[in-house]
Amino acid sequence: MRLLRAGRWITAIALLLLAGVYVRALVYTPVERLQGLAQKIYYLHVPAAIWAETAMIIVGIASIFYLFLKDPRLDRFAHASAEVGTVFAVLMLTTGPIWGKPIWGTWWSWDARLTLALFLFLLYVGYLLLRSAVADPASRARFAAVLGICGMVLVPFVHFSVYMFRTLHPMPIVLKPSEPSLPGSMLATLLFSVSVFTLLYVGFVTQRYALSYLREQLEATAGGGDSGMGHA
Amino acid sequence: MPDTVPQNGGYMVGAYVVAAVILISYALSLYLRTRRSLRA
Numbered sequence: 001m002r003l004l005r006a007g008r009w010i011t012a013i014a015l016l017l018l019a020g021v022y023v024r025a026l027v028y029t030p031v032e033r034l035q036g037l038a039q040k041i042y043y044l045h046v047p048a049a050i051w052a053e054t055a056m057i058i059v060g061i062a063s064i065f066y067l068f069l070k071d072p073r074l075d076r077f078a079h080a081s082a083e084v085g086t087v088f089a090v091l092m093l094t095t096g097p098i099w100g101k102p103i104w105g106t107w108w109s110w111d112a113r114l115t116l117a118l119f120l121f122l123l124y125v126g127y128l129l130l131r132s133a134v135a136d137p138a139s140r141a142r143f144a145a146v147l148g149i150c151g152m153v154l155v156p157f158v159h160f161s162v163y164m165f166r167t168l169h170p171m172p173i174v175l176k177p178s179e180p181s182l183p184g185s186m187l188a189t190l191l192f193s194v195s196v197f198t199l200l201y202v203g204f205v206t207q208r209y210a211l212s213y214l215r216e217q218l219e220a221t222a223g224g225g226d227s228g229m230g231h232a
Numbered sequence: 233m234p235d236t237v238p239q240n241g242g243y244m245v246g247a248y249v250v251a252a253v254i255l256i257s258y259a260l261s262l263y264l265r266t267r268r269s270l271r272a
Contacts, residue, residue, distance in 0.1 A: 004266055007262075008263070011259050011262075015255070015256070015259060018252075018255065022248060022252075026244075026248070031237055033237055034238075035238065035240075036237045036238035036239065036240045036241070037237075037240055037241040037243075037244040038238070038240040038241075038243045038244050040244050040248075041243070041244055041247040041248075044247060044248065044251045045247075048251075084258075087254065087255070087258045090254055091251055091254050091255070094247075094250050094251075094254070095247045095250065095251060098243050098246050098247040098250065099243065099247065101243060102238065102240035102243045200255065204258065204259070204262065207262045207263075207266065208262060210266065211262065211265055211266045211269060214266065214269040214270065215269055218269060218272055
C-alpha cells in the first residue's frame, strides 16, 4: 500500500531529523543564563504544544466537512489527526512539568493555561474513547465529528489563555503579534524543531490513516465487521 | 542577575529522554498495528 509506505518513510526521515534537533539543541544552541539547561526543554515542549493544538484544529475542520459531505476519508483523517494530537498532547504535558519543576519550583499549577491544556488532552482522550464505544460507523463518525468541532473551539482559549487570565505560564515569545523575542540561534533551533515535528505529524497521520483504511477493508471482507469495539 | 547558571541539566536530560521514548513508542506502535492488520 503506497500511502502506508510513504507514511513510514516520512516518519523514518522525521525521526532521523529529530536526532538532528537533539544534537543542535543540546550541543550547538547556547545555554540561557537565567534558566540554565532546563530552558532547552523549550525546543521540544513548544513544537509539541503547537502540534497538539493544530492537530485539534485539523480534527475540527475535517469534522465540519465530514458533516456536510459524509465522506469517510474525512472521518478517517480526523481520527488519525486526533490520535497523533493525543501523542503530542502527552509530550506537551510531560515536558512542561519537567521544565516547571526547576523553574517554578513545582511540577504543576492549576492556572488557566495548564488547566486548559489538560482539558485539551482530556478532550482528545474522550474523542478516542467515544470512537471505540460506538459500533455503528455512521453514528460513530457523526458523534466524533461533533466532539471534534467542540475541541477545535477550545484551542483558541488554550492559546490565548495567557492573555485572558493571570497565569504562571510564560507569554508566547514567538507566536505573538510582534517580532519573536528570541535570539537568532535559539529561534533557528526552535524553527528546525517545529519543522521536524510537522514532518512527524505528517508521517504519523499518513500511517494512522492507512491503518484505519486497512482495518475497514478487513472488516468489509469479514462481512460487516463483527469485531465492533475493535475499531480503532 | 545570577553569576552562575542554574545547575538543572538533569531535568533537561529527563525531558529529552521522555520525549524520545514517547515518539519512538508511538512510531513502533503504528508499525506493529499495521503489520498485524496486513497479516490478518
